Amino acid sequence: xxxxxxxxxxxxxxxxxxxxxxxxxxxxxxxxxxxxxxxxxxxxxxxxxxxxxxxxxxxxxxxxxxxxxxxxxxxxxxxxxxxxxxxxxxxxxxxxxxxxxxxxxxxxxxxxxxxxxxxxxxxxxxxxxxxxxxxxxxxxxxxxxxxxxxxxxxxxxxxxxxxxxxxxxxxxxxxxxxxxxxxxxxxxxxxxxxxxxxxxxxxxxxx
Amino acid sequence: xxxxxxxxxxxxxxxxxxxxxxxxxxxxxxxxxxxxxxxxxxxxxxxxxxxxxxxxxxxxxxxxxxxxxxxxxxxxxxxxxxxxxxxxxxxxxxxxxxxxxxxxxxxxxxxxxxxxxxxxxxxxxxxxxxxxxxxxxxxxxxxxxxxxxxxxxxxxxxxxxxxxxxxxxxxxxxxxxxxxxxxxxxxxxxxxxxxxxxxxxxxxxxxxxxxxxxxxxxxxxxxxxxxxxxxxxxxxxxxxxxxxxxxxx
Numbered sequence: 001x002x003x004x005x006x007x008x009x010x011x012x013x014x015x016x017x018x019x020x021x022x023x024x025x026x027x028x029x030x031x032x033x034x035x036x037x038x039x040x041x042x043x044x045x046x047x048x049x050x051x052x053x054x055x056x057x058x059x060x061x062x063x064x065x066x067x068x069x070x071x072x073x074x075x076x077x078x079x080x081x082x083x084x085x086x087x088x089x090x091x092x093x094x095x096x097x098x099x100x101x102x103x104x105x106x107x108x109x110x111x112x113x114x115x116x117x118x119x120x121x122x123x124x125x126x127x128x129x130x131x132x133x134x135x136x137x138x139x140x141x142x143x144x145x146x147x148x149x150x151x152x153x154x155x156x157x158x159x160x161x162x163x164x165x166x167x168x169x170x171x172x173x174x175x176x177x178x179x180x181x182x183x184x185x186x187x188x189x190x191x192x193x194x195x196x197x198x199x200x201x202x203x204x205x206x207x
Numbered sequence: 208x209x210x211x212x213x214x215x216x217x218x219x220x221x222x223x224x225x226x227x228x229x230x231x232x233x234x235x236x237x238x239x240x241x242x243x244x245x246x247x248x249x250x251x252x253x254x255x256x257x258x259x260x261x262x263x264x265x266x267x268x269x270x271x272x273x274x275x276x277x278x279x280x281x282x283x284x285x286x287x288x289x290x291x292x293x294x295x296x297x298x299x300x301x302x303x304x305x306x307x308x309x310x311x312x313x314x315x316x317x318x319x320x321x322x323x324x325x326x327x328x329x330x331x332x333x334x335x336x337x338x339x340x341x342x343x344x345x346x347x348x349x350x351x352x353x354x355x356x357x358x359x360x361x362x363x364x365x366x367x368x369x370x371x372x373x374x375x376x377x378x379x380x381x382x383x384x385x386x387x388x389x390x391x392x393x394x395x396x397x398x399x400x401x402x403x404x405x406x407x408x409x410x411x412x413x414x415x416x417x418x419x420x421x422x423x424x425x426x427x428x429x430x431x432x433x434x435x436x437x438x439x440x441x442x443x444x445x446x447x448x449x450x451x452x453x454x455x456x
Contacts, residue, residue: 066265
């Protein structure tokens, strides 16, 4: 298992570093994080690895027996949720991940990962040549646009169906208005309750 | 000639004074195709064994590392990146041919500013006391004439808290693996050696020297006897190779 883990991490590390080379800005950001080791522990399924930021390279380590600068622990679903969430601090609290060490460092790394912008056309061109690379990149971009359009259209159709055809859901604006009205009533009820209590207290004092 | 004056060279017993020269002959003969043979013999797995060695070394920026029997310099090149421009890596090998290949290759790859090349015998390392943060010896210890002396010499040049990593062939943990491994080592290896380097004898020596090398427990005891503490070993590929680690107290 150790060899399998080593081989997997070695392959993954190679892919990451090769892709990083196509985003010089991120590569420079990585270089700025000097000689830092972070422990990543996934609890379900169980998996531990260490990430070492060394110059412009990222090392993935299967076994590290020294001090780390920060560590983060949580289930796989928590890590996925963390990557998706824009507000990382809130995501950390919501997913109940355990973070220790230099947490600012983790935030810095999350921000770098969020800004990752790989020049895919250059990456593809380096493998297949300039002209086929350009054509392939165009196809990928167009394909991505095509699928995004399909997704948007499907979301819209489903939303229409649930709201208008089946009457199972209310419109989003209607929901927001209702929720806001309920919230307003709740505040007003609370205030009224407070005023009644204040009157009752003052009467109690007078008698 | 008395029994005390001879030592193993593979399965042969040779005068102590001759072992160094005989080992040197082996490596002079295979130096030019050493890495290719390693890839073929181990089916590329030696890269993972070495990768694990680097992981356990825990080497960081600014440290001093000694790579003994570093040969063609594959560990040295990675250490050079890890220690950075403020650190230092010394590639030491007793064999001039191996060292020359390692030096040329590392310079060609642009690793020149933080690496020193030293032709040295592991039994009498020419460095000050308490000098290195980490020492590695990968597939070299079994060729050393007096292993205990070499371990003591390594201890001397390590800083307190520094670590020694010995990556070496060892004893397979399973009987079935032992049998397969024996067949492979004694039948296939010399043939591969003959085809690739035109030298079957050197690879017969390789197989024999592995069998004569101390097993995991014995090597751990030798390290403890030399003065290392917290000695541990990790078996890899079923014990075909083991990585021993000891700390200088």
